[in-house]
Amino acid sequence: MAFAVNLIIGHSVAVLTEIGVGDIREVRIIGWRLEKLFSRKMSEGKYLLTPKWRRSGRSGPVPVLFLAVAILVMGASLGVGTPSSVIRPGPPVNPSLCDRPNDAGGAIEITWEASHDDSRGRGIVNSYSVFRSTEAVGGFANIATINTGRDRYLYVDDRVKDDERYFYKLVAETGSGAFSEPIVIGPVVSSAQWFHSDRWNMLLALLIVSASVLLFIWMARRGKELYIRPIAGLQAVDEAVGRATEMGRPVLYIPGILDMDDVQTIAGVAILGRVARKTAEYETPLSVPVSRSVVMSAAQETVKEAYWDVGKPDAYHPEMVRYLTDDQFGFAAGVDGIMLRERPATVFFMGAFYAESLILAETGHSIGAVQIAGTAMTSQLPFFVTACDYTLIGEELFAAGAYLTGDPRLLGSLKGQDVAKGLAIAFIVIGIFLESFGYHWLKDFLKVN
C-alpha cells in the first residue's frame, strides 16, 4: 500500500517539478508527509487528518490538503515523463571507510550518515546501495542494499581480501527507483591486527592476578610462612570429634558427590585428613561413604596416612571408606540409611553437593548429630547454614584445605587472590568517589569489549 502511494507521489512530484511548480524541496516534504499519512491512516482505515498532523506542519492543513489533491490529480491526469532522473534524492552524508579494527582481517567498515532525504530526515529515500570495486573508476559491483531507519549507518563488508585496495560507491535510492548522486570513496586496505586494542585492561588484570598468585606460590615453596586467618568451622572440628567420643558414637564424613577433579573434593579430602587424625587420637569410629571410585582410593590413602602418623595403624580399616553408588539420589538414600543405622554423633559435609544436601542435612539433624558443612555450591549453602551447626562458606572451604595441608600451591593462590581482592576494593572505593563527582573514566576503563 505504502509503496503504491509512494509511487504515485513520486511521479506526481516529478511531474510538478518538471512543469516548474513551486520549490522542489517544499514539494518533496509534502510528498513525504502525504506518504506517511496515507500509509498510516490507510492501515487504520481512516483518512482523517489528526491533530498531530496539524501541529507538525509548517504549512497548515488546508494548503497541504489542497496541494495533495492537486498533486494527485495532476499526477493521474498527466502521467508522463521519466521522473527518476529528475527527483534525485540527496546522497549519503559524510561517508567513510576503515579497516575493521581488532579482527583477523578480511573486513572493511563503511559508515555514513543519513541522506537529507532519508525517512528520518525529510525525504523519500528508502534504501542505500553499496558497490565495491578494486579501481577508482568502473568495475563497481553491488554488494549490499540497506534499508533506512537510522541516523548513522554501518555496513561491514567481510568479503574482501587483505592487502588489496578497494573503492566503494554509495547511492541513496527512493522507492520509485530514483538514485542519488553516487559517492565514491577509497582506497582502503583491510588487514589483520596483532593486538586487540580494546583489551589492554584485561591484559593488565590478567598480569596482575597471575603475577601475585605465582609470586606467593613461589614464596610459599621457598618456605615462607604465610598467614591464614583461623576459620570458625575448622576450630569446631576437635570439639565435634570429642563429643562423638564422649557419646561413644561414630563420626560420619561425606566429601561431596563430585569426582577428584573438583577442587572442592580435594579440599574435602584434605579436611578429612585432619578429622581422621582426631578420630585416630580419640579412637572414635569413622565412616566415610563416597560416590566416586577415585575419591574412594584417595580418601582411603588419606585416612590410612592419618592413622599411621598418629601411631595407631592398627585402628585403621580400609572399610572405613565405602563406595556406595555414583547415582545422586541413590547415594543420598544410602547415606540416609547409614545415618539411621549407625546414628553418628557428628556429621561432616565437606565438598561439592547438589540437591541431595537437603535430604542429608535433614536426616542428620533428625538423629540429633552435630553437623559441620562446607561447600562452594551457593545454591546449597542456604540449606547447610540453616540445618548445620557450622558452615564453611565458599572460599572458606578452599582456605581450610590450604590451612590444613599447608600446600604451598593452595596457600600461595589464596594469598594471590587476596591481593586481587584488595585491589578490587581499592578500585571500588576510588571509582565510587570519581563517579560521585562526575568522572567516568575509571568505569570506562573497566569496560571489556
Next chain:
Amino acid sequence: MNLELLGTWLAALLTLCIFSFLYKDNPFYKFAEHLFVGVSAGYWLCYNFWNMVKPNLWDNLVSGNWRYLLPLVLGIFMLARLVPKVGWLSRCAIAFMIGSGAGIMIITYLQTNFLEQIKNTLVSLNPAGQPWYGVLNNSLLFAGVVSGLVYFFFSKAHTGVTGGIARVGVVFLMVCFGASFGYTVMARISLLIGRMYFLLHDWIGVV
C-alpha cells in the same frame, strides 16, 4: 489407541511410579529410577552424536577439513581407558579438555565475574541527580560488596575493624543466601505444580 494418548498414559504412570517413593522406597520407584538412568544415558548419547559428533566432526571430515582429525584422535584416546594397557593415552584427551577449558575460564571469569562486577559497583553516591533512596541503595550496594569481599579475605584475622566489616559482610551474604533459598524453594514448587497440572489436566482432565 492414538499415540498422543499412549504418551500421556506412559508419562502419567512413570510420574506416579516416582511419586510413590514419597510413601516409601518400593519396586515401582526402583523400576522408574533405573529406567530413568538408562533412558537419560541413551538420550545424552544420541544428543551428543547428532549435535556434536555429526556436525562438528563427521561433516567437517567429510568435507575434507582435515584439522578435525585431531579431536577424532583425542576422542579415540579417551576410549583407550577401556583397555588398561593403553589407558594412559586418555590422559592426553583429558589434558586437552582441562587445558583449553582452563584457558577459556581464566578469560571469561576475569572479565564477567571480576572486571565487569567492579565496573557495575561503581555507582554515584552524590545526592544531586538522584533521589535519597537511590543514594541509600547505592551506599548499601557499595557497603555490601566491599564488606563481602573483606569476609573472604584470608590474610587478616577477623578482629577489630576488619572483624566488624567482615561481620557486616556476613549479614549481606546471609540475606543473599536467604534470597536463593527462596528462589530454590519456588522453583521446586513450580516443578511440582507442573507435574500436578499435567496429571490433573492432561491425564485425568479435571482442571
Next chain:
Amino acid sequence: MRRDIPLIITFVCGLTMIVQFFIPHWPFGEMKSYFQQSYMIIAAFAMILGICNLTKLHLKKIRDKRSQWGYSIVLLFGLAAMTIPGLFIGGIKEDTIFDFLFRNAHVPMQATMFSLLAFFVASASYRAFRARTLDAALLLIAGFVVILGRAPIGDSITWFLPEGYRMSEFANWIMAVPNTAGQRAIMMGSGLGIVATSLRVILGIERSYLGGE
C-alpha cells in the same frame, strides 16, 4: 614421559586460549571456535566411555545374578530403547520414536525427580531449618520475605500496608540491593578462585586431574 605429554598439552592448549583473546590475527582468531568444537567432540567421546562403563557394570550384575539384577535389565532396556531409534531409526527429530520417549518418559521422569525435592524441602523446613544462630535467623527471615513476596500471597497478607510498601516490594528490594551486593562479592571471590586454579592447572602446578600425585 606419560606424565609430561599431558602436561605439555594442557599448557599449550591453555595458553592458546588465553592468547587468542588478545590476538585477532590468524591463526589465533580462529582458535577459539576450533578448540571449542574439538572440546565438544572429545566430551562426546567421554560420554561414550561413561556409557560403556555403565553397560559393563550392569551386564556384569546380570551375569553374576547379583541382588536386584532385574533392575539392571530395566536400565539396559531404557538405554537401548533410546539409543537404537535415536541413532538408527529416524534420528532425534520431532515425531520419531526417540522424540516420543524423550517427551513422554525422559522429561516427565526428570521433572518428577526434581519435584520430589519440593516435598523434601517442606519436610526439611519442618524438621531441620533452625534459627540456631543470628546468621541462620537472618537467612530464614530474608528467605521468608522472598518466598512470600515472590508469590501473590505476600501482598495479600500485607494488605494493611500502603501500596508500594508491601511484601512484594520488599522482596524486590532484597533482590535488587542486598542480594545483588552479596552475589557480587561471591561472584568476585569465586571468580578469582577459578582464575587462580585454572592458572595453576595451565602451568602444571596443579596436576590432581591426572589422578593423584
Next chain:
Amino acid sequence: MNHGIVDKLKSIDRRIIFLFVAVAVVVPLLYPLGLPLKASPPSRSLYREIESLQSGSVVLMAFDYDPATDVELGPMSLAIIRHCFRKGHNVIGMALWPQGAGLARTAFAQAAEGYDVEYGVDYVNLGFKAGSIVVIDSLGKSIHESFPKDVDGRPVEDMPLMRNVRTYADIDFVMSMSAGDPGLPFWIMIAQGRYGKKVGGGCTAVSAPMLYPYYPNQLVGLLGGMKGAAEYELLINTKGAATKGMDAQSIAHALIVFFVIVGNIFYFVSKRREKRGDVRV
C-alpha cells in the same frame, strides 16, 4: 505446652508433611482462589521495553531451554511473543538448546492464534544451532551464514522478514529464555557487551538471584520463574498457564513458611527445657 504433644509433633512422620504439600498444590489447582498479582520492576521494564519499540521492530528471541524447564519458561515465551505480535513487532526465534527449536515451534503456533501474522513475514523460527557462545558471536557477522535455513529447512534468504535482517545491527532487541548454560549470561556477554544490543529475557527461578546483578545495567528486564511468567501474563492482560499455577504456588509457599516457624517454635521450646534440665537428649 504439654511436653508429650511437642515431642510427638516434633517427630511427626514425614509422610504427613508430604501429604500437606500435595494438598496445598492440588486443591488450589482444582479450586482457584484468584489472589491478586502485581508485576515486579524487572518484569515491568521488560514489558516497557517491548511496548516502547516502534511497530515493525525486529526482536530476536532465543529459546535456550528444554522441556524439563518448560513449566517455567514456556508460559513466558508465549506471553512475550503474544505481546510482540500485538505490537506489530517481527520475531525471530532461534535456539541454543536442541529441544528449544521444537518448543519455539509450539510457542509460535499458540501465539499466532488470534493475530494476523504470517510465517516468514512476521516471524521465523531459525531452529537450533550447536556452539553456544560461538553462535551468539557469529550472529554479529552474519545471521544468514549461521542460519542458512530455518527449522524446517526452508532457505532463510527467501523470507521477506529475513531479507533485511543480516546482523545484530538490524535487530532492535535481543531476548533469551534461559534455563542455564548456554543462556542469558552469554547473550549479555556477547550481544550486549560486544555488540551493544539491549538484552532482556527470562530465566528459571533457581537462576534468578544469580542474574539479578546484571539488572538493570546489562540486562534491560528479567522474568524469574513461573511468577515472572504470571506477571507478564498480567501485564499483557492475557491469562495463561502461569497465572493458573500462582494460587498453588502461594499456598505452598505459605505452607513452607508455616513449617519453618512451627519447627523453630518446637526447637526453642525444647531448647529451653534442655536448659532447665527437664530432658536430656
